[in-house]
Amino acid sequence: MTAMPIVKAINASLRTALENDPKVVIMGEDVGKLGGVFRVTDGLQKDFGDDRVIDTPLAESGIIGTAIGLALRGYRPVAEIQFDGFIFPAFDQIVTQLAKMHARSLGKVKLPVVVRVPYGGGIGAVEHHSESPEAYFAHTAGLKVVTPANSADAYWMLQQAIQSDDPVLFFEPKARYYDKGEVNADAIPDPLHAARVVAEGSDLTIATYGPLVKVALEAATAAAEDGHSVEVVDLRSLSPLDFDTLQASVERTGRLVVAHEAPVFLGLGAEIAARITERCFYHLQSPVLRVGGFHAPYPPSRLEDEYLPDLDRVLDAVDRALAY
């Protein structure tokens, strides 16, 4: 067991993958000598060479398109998109090509491509550096979408994503990069697409993922002081979504709040609310409530604390759900 921040856990996981499988290659802008703008790939090019840790031209469509080509040739590319807001030039390659080639070949072609994306706000950045575009990708059949919230998951979920024969969008909560957690490299990890109850409770469930798991846990603690027992489910995987774990939780608690930084309108919370209402209609004691970003562009950084769901906003939703 070693305590390390998420950023180091991802680095360690990439290192393990490069060591274990000669077909793994890392590619992206500034991932080589610089070690990435967040230092996620620090030292990897030095140790594994520039044919395995590849600084690419500044072209996101090119990065994903060539990752597809490398995968067609038997490699397992781990491509980095430098910031969430820069993924859109690659959107075409991801949605129209990466997602569909397995189906179009009737299963003959497998594309084990991992797309790593630092995402989410709260770091005081300029435009296009704080977005949460996960729903676009979860909406697309053929892609798997996961997001760790702690160091152990960052390490293990990336291992699993790289081993997966499907394309995986791996969203990294950049505001939590420097949060430390224990990583046991000898552990037997949970399945990649399983949700996890990270705090047990009996009055209400908060379902969340990525950067807001920490906020939800704080909300559970704060609610406990008011005598409310709140359960927190870290979804971990957004496609597929582990509705069984969530259903079991809501059947125990009878109330559900979904929280994410991404805009509420047509976000993951909308799908979760619909499905849980179908599955748990007779257990629900309140409507499923959602907390998230507004139907507004991600604001200038001086307003991001107002825009992002924080402890107060989550507790407000908890109170409203409990009031039914």
Added chain:
Amino acid sequence: MTVESTAGARKAPGAAKKAAARGSTKTSGSTKTRGARAARNAPAKPEIVQLLTPEGKRVSHPEYSIDLTSDELRGLYRDMVLTRRFDGEAAALQRQGELGLWASLLGQEAAQIGSGRALRDDDYVFPTYREHGVAWCRGVDPLNLCGMFRGVNHGGWDPNQNNFHLYTIVIGSQTLHATGYAMGVQKDGADSAVIAYFGDGASSQGDVNEAFTFAAVYNAPVIFFCQNNQWAISEPTDRQTRVPLYQRAGGFGFPGVRVDGNDVLAVMAVTRAALEHVRSGNGPMLIEAFTYRMGAHTTSDDPTRYRHDSDLAAWRLKDPITRLRTHLTDLDAADQAFFDAVEKESDALAKRVREGVRSMPDPGAMEMFEHIYADGHALVDEERAAFAEYQSSFVDSEGH
């Protein structure tokens, strides 16, 4: 090898056409000869237009010349000094926590002032996020540029006030906007020109290559002005291209030229010629201003991790301001009193920027919901109302 010789051969027709547009058959002829020779003796040596050497010596170029008055020369010097001072002040304000980020133009003053001062008022500029010097030439208040770096807005100025579009952070996107704008200029029958700034890194983007294609196909009056500052964060230019960037234009069917980006006179001469070229209906042109990013990519970057001090030292000797100052002194076009006055003016500008940034108010939370749609939107109205109610619940419960 093949690539380079093709590029050399392709450049010739464009260069000849450009010369013809200026009515110089002699230059046209010599350009053809050189182009043909370059094609035979590949690889072609990169040519660079220079009118003022790093030592400040005035030299001539067979194709490009410029004749400026002492007043004009002093004006360019003043522009560069003030721009550098503003830029340095903004970087300092970032270190003091007044700005969240700053992208410095240090070293690129000549490329920006030389091109910016070549433009007419009715021309239109599409910048990246580093064109503080061009903004200065357009009359954009430096404080306007600071808003997005402070995090109080995403730009906010009216692009049509100075024909200076908002900064674009996603690299290369604006080259297509510039091309479309130029297509509009052309449809209107106007003789305005459009200039799109971008960098060596952006040259790899699909958008930039698509902009080249559209501009060429529609013969759009747009100048693609590439500031090749040698670095895309940590990646050197050879990570983006194996031919000199100006030669890219040849493959798209329009002329390209490389200019010493630290030579304000050469940049102005080349930009003027390019403006005449596009205004005259000859279609787009690519200028590669060969320069150097003396600072970090942004204040978030640490260039000591990937480049050597020796490179920096070599480029310091090519400083754009020093060489113009030497030239002004040699010409007796400026005395110490002038230099002192510019220095004093730059102090005043820095003070104004410092005070202006520090007193720049944060936007109110409700402003998040403003200007999302021109015609309004029911969901935004609903969320705005709910958020206002949520906000007021704090006032009620906490009594303030």
